[in-house]
Amino acid sequence: MQPKDWQKDFPVAEPQPFTQPHELPGPYGPPLIGHLLQISSEQSHLTLERWAERYGSLFQIRLGRSRLVVVSDHKVIQRILEQRPQSFRRNCVIEDRFSEIGINGLFTAEGEDWRRQRRTVVAALSRTRLASFFPRLKATTARLQRRWEGAADGNQLVDVCRDLTRFTVDVTMQLAFGVDPNTLETPGPVIQRHLEKIGPGLQRRFFTLFPYWRLIRLPPDRALDRAVKALDREVEVIIRATREHMAAHPGHGPTNFLEAMLMIAEHEGSNLTSADLLAHTSQLLLAGEDTTAYTMSWIVHYFTRFPEAFARIRREVDDLIAPAAALDKLEQANHLPFLDAFCNEVMRLKPVAPHMALETLEDTEILGCLMPKGTKLFVLLRYAATREEHFAGGDCFDPERWLPQPAGHGNQPHNTQAFVPFGAGPRICPGQHLAMLEIRAVLAMLCRNFDLRPVSHGKEVKEKMAVVMRPDHLHLRLKRRSLASSVPTCAPTAMAASRSGASHDL
Ligand code: HEM
Structure with a gap:
């Protein structure tokens, strides 16, 4: 050897x-x-x-x-x-x-197949595409705000992971497939309910002695089958509509991932079948929704655990965007240094991967x-x-570490090379800029408009792996905040840069 x-x-x-x-x-x-x-x-x-x-x-x-x-x-x-x-x-x-369940895209591709797919996905999630997508993101954030206002007015319990997954499904599908499922304003079961069964179903199968489900289907396997079939049906409708739209508007360049895939298939005369398209599309959706929703959920959980830091983020957001209720321009997303520091610190301790x-x-x-x-x-x-x-103080939560340090503190260990929440190298997450934009938009809106009251029902919020790591038992009650008392009291804060290696500028 x-x-x-x-x-x-x-x-x-x-x-x-x-x-x-x-x-x-x-x-x-x-x-x-x-x-x-x-x-x-x-x-x-x-x-x-x-x-x-x-x-x-x-x-x-x-x-x-x-x-x-x-x-x-x-x-x-x-x-x-x-x-x-x-x-x-x-x-x-x-x-x-x-x-085996027909979901096979960039995440599981290898070699030349991976190289080809990667180019298309990176283009679909590029910063340029994000800039033109921002108005849709704003509108989707406004929907989430309305949903949470409804929950606050009705004193309803908010299942944080579920609501945030609805948000990320709406965003990913609009950006990548050009369709708007509006799950945030659709009552009852929506596509997100199928998606949330796939992660746990797959996770079980990674840790079994042998693939018994090829011989006998247990209830969790049947639940996984149903979820995958339902997802296939939903995605098939989208693919058909996209094909029809493209046939009706020939000569246009691709405006999203799905159109790009269809065009490549047509130009290269490649043998990309409908099943392949379904597989690629579904996997991109899966890669983008749970990861971002659960990262945001962990951050919300830490908001409730560290109310002083939450108040500081709120002041930062107020100073930047008041009297608006949410981010209004894409550039604003780059001017929330303490929120970014808080997010980095949560991703250091609670990375979804x-x-x-x-x-x-x-x-x-x-x-x-x-x-x-x-x-x-x-x-x-x-x-x-x-x-x-x-990282000095290893498992202590300290968002300050991500901000420029006063003289004399520079010798504390702060090794950003050891911080890889989005992976690293050629396969680094291509959705990280989208994810960071979603995170800032949602959390700025949350801080600006709501007070948070955690509800434990006697159960601790725990880490649970379902392909990605989610906070289990995370529920909240929201209370509308009186915006009258929240206009900025001073000039916007100076924009501190984050420490090198951990900035997510858009
Ligand atoms: C906070 C949110 C997110 C986190 C923490 C995250 C994390 C990750 C990680 C750790 C990987 C593996 C990277 C590696 O192998 O080195 C990955 C891959 C991937 N992510 Fe994300 N991700 C997030 C959001 C997104 C979004 C929004 C999308 C797209 C809509 C996305 C699409 C993908 C894809 C397609 C891959 C496979 C890339 C490849 O193998 O070339 N992710 N992500």
Whole structure:
């Protein structure tokens, strides 16, 4: 075996050179099932982070007969992420599970197929497209405001994740597919209700001994089947309408992702079938909605936990946009430094992707261990970001750390390389600018218009993995804020830049 020798660039002390994956340290797991019973699919990230604490930067686990190597050193992780798609890929089990339900797009694509799809998706989510999309985003934010005003007036409980998922579905579908489902103002079950069943259904299937559902469908599998069928029906209608619209308006350039895909298929005479289109479209929708909605939900949760910081963000928003009720111009989104600092800090502690499953595409050496081609890896993205050596006060919530520091504080560890909520390298999230715009628009509107009252029903808000990590049991009551008392009292605050490496300017 001829391992790649990139380890030279990143000398790390442990473990001894040229071990094999099966020689790495790791927790005890019984034969046959390995650690399957010790890792619950909904809490996988927490268990792996706990074991990283104990077994170090590189250790092994077994899921059934499959051995996985877990990596928590951030320099190695950066390098792995950068060496895609040629040397590493997503774990093939992920592609397999998505393909099986007919949802297979950029996230699960590899090699040349990935390169082609990536160009189209990046163009559809570019900053230029976002600028022209801003009026639609504003209108969708206004709908969310009306929905929450209704909830406040009726003293209704707000299911934060659900409402925010309706918002992100409306935004993603308008931007990427040019259709407006208006789930925010549609009563009863909407497309979002199907989408929310897909994540948990898939998550279960990542952590099973064998694909039993190919032999027998249990109730969760039937629920997943129903959700996928319902999603297919909805997306099919959209694809048909887009084809008809394009046929009626020939000669126009593509105005969204779906039109671009259809044009490429036509020009290249490619054999992109309707099923392929459905697969790509559905996966983009899935990639964009839960991630952004759950990130916003975590931030709202932290608003309730840190009322003083919430009040400070509110002052910042008031100073910037009052008397308006929400962001009015795209540029305003770049002038909320404390809100941005707060968001970064929440994403550091509660990233919706705390880990990622990958595999090697060639024989590779990692931290002195020889990994044959096909070795399955888990990289722990959150772990380094919560360590004292990278961020002073590791697991303490401190948004201030993201603002320029007074003289003398510059020596505190603040390693933005260890902060990768959107991934890194060539496969970094192409939706990050859209996501940050949505987050700022919604949270500015929330701070400006509502007071928040958390409702616990005796249940703690907990981390739960369903492909991405969501806050479980997050409910609120909202109260309308009296805007009369909230006009700015001083000139707009000076715009502090965020610390390098963590700015999300649009
Ligand atoms: C706060 C919100 C979001 C977070 C935290 C997030 C996070 C991530 C992460 C960690 C990855 C994996 C990156 C890697 O492999 O290095 C990813 C990939 C991806 N994201 Fe996002 N994402 C968000 C929003 C969005 C949005 C709004 C869209 C589109 C509408 C989107 C579309 C995608 C796609 C298509 C990929 C696959 C990219 C590829 O493999 O080339 N994401 N995202």
